[in-house]
Amino acid sequence: MELRHLRYFVAVAQALHFGRAAEQLGITQPVLSDQIRRLETLLGVQLLYRTKRVVQLTEPGRIFLTDALRVLSQTETAITTVQRAAQGKLGKLAIGYTGPALYTVLPEILRLFRDRYPEVELSLHEYCTPEQEAALLADELQVGFLHPPIDAPLQQHEVLCEPMVVALPENHPLANQAILSIKDLAQEPFILFPQAVGPNLYGQIMTLCTQAGFSPKVVQEVTPQPTMIGLVAARIGIAFVSMSMQSITRPGVVYRSLQEASPILKLVVAWKESLRETSRTTSANGGDRSAQDRSSPVLDNFLQVVDEWSQQVEALQ
Incomplete structure (x- = not known):
């Protein structure tokens, strides 16, 4: 029948x-x-x-x-x-992100995606960059927001590039200065994130200090950045945080820029190319079916939303 x-x-x-x-x-x-x-x-x-x-x-x-x-x-x-x-209107998407992504680009991108594809189930996972690289390669994540450089063979698109600023207790003597020199921080206790969390940015900060003739005195290593800012408010030390963190109102903390070239925080969206393009390539070439089945229409739609968001941001700049 x-x-x-x-x-x-x-x-x-x-x-x-x-x-x-x-x-x-x-x-x-x-x-x-x-x-x-x-x-x-x-x-x-x-x-x-x-x-x-x-x-x-x-x-x-x-x-x-x-x-x-x-x-x-x-x-x-x-x-x-x-x-x-x-069509990518149903399904699941596992997204990785670092702390800075959560306080910058990620909320707006997720809102746009949820508005357009409300029936897609999203699972969010906070991982540092090396953990995201491993999870993306193992197909445990489909897309990630992480910090370059990326060693893994992943596709990537930059979504954020902003200088770091210095967070100080509001009653700190240096808070009276509109702009600081890195040399002003030579005797200050530093609150930093662990090197493994952001090795490239960590290296930028260390290099900047070394070029100024000192090695920073690190008194606390913590993540995420709001925790660092909280410790600054408690007068534990000073901290380098991304410029966008200034939007988080925290009593007892002020932010100052450096007159030198500041460390730059970059954020990219990264994905495993085979999950996005293999189906189109193999279907055109008559390739094997198993490779075609690895395509992800949901991922395609998510990356399209990221592209549109990036274009909107660029148009406003």
């Missing part, structure tokens, strides 16, 4: 007229009559009582109609669901 048999039967059962049902289905009446007889023969049950003037459902036919309608409805639902999944 095929789905078309059910559709033919439902059309006749609802119209109770072979001619009107055939017209509705776009087939001839003799073909429809033959298909209904084949269905009844297959089931071994008379579904319809018909004469030249009357078509009626038998009792088994009435029961079968209920089940046939349910099957057809479920089939249509399944078709709609798989089509929406192929």
Whole structure:
């Protein structure tokens, strides 16, 4: 039995007229009559009582109609669901992010994506850059917001580039200066993030201090940046934080720029290229099916939203 048999039967059962049902289905009446007889023969049950003037459902036919309608409805639902999944409107997306991403680009990008694709299930995971690289390669994450340089063979697109500023207790003597020199910080206790969390940025800060003739006295290593700012408010030390963190109001803390070239915090969105492009490439070349099945329409849609967001930001600058 095929789905078309059910559709033919439902059309006749609802119209109770072979001619009107055939017209509705776009087939001839003799073909429809033959298909209904084949269905009844297959089931071994008379579904319809018909004469030249009357078509009626038998009792088994009435029961079968209920089940046939349910099957057809479920089939249509399944078709709609798989089509929406192929369009990236349904599915799951595992996203990695670092602390700075959460306080800069990520909330707005997620809001835009959720507005457009509300039925996609998002799972968010806070990892440092090396952890995200490993998770992306292992397909534990589909996309990540992390800090370059990236050693893993991943595709990437820059979404943020901003200088670091110095967070100081508001009653600190240096807070009276509108702008600082890195040399002003030579005797200050530093609150830093662990080197493993952001090795490149950590290296920039250390190099800046070394060029100024001192090695920073690190009294505390913590993450994320709001925790660092909290420790600054508690007068534990000073800290380098991204410029965007100034938007977080914290009593007892002021922010000052450096007159020297400040360390730069960069953020990229990264993904495993095979998850995005393999299906299009292999289908064009007649490649293997297993590679095609690794494509992710949801990832495609997410990266499209990131691209659009980036263009909007650039237009405002």
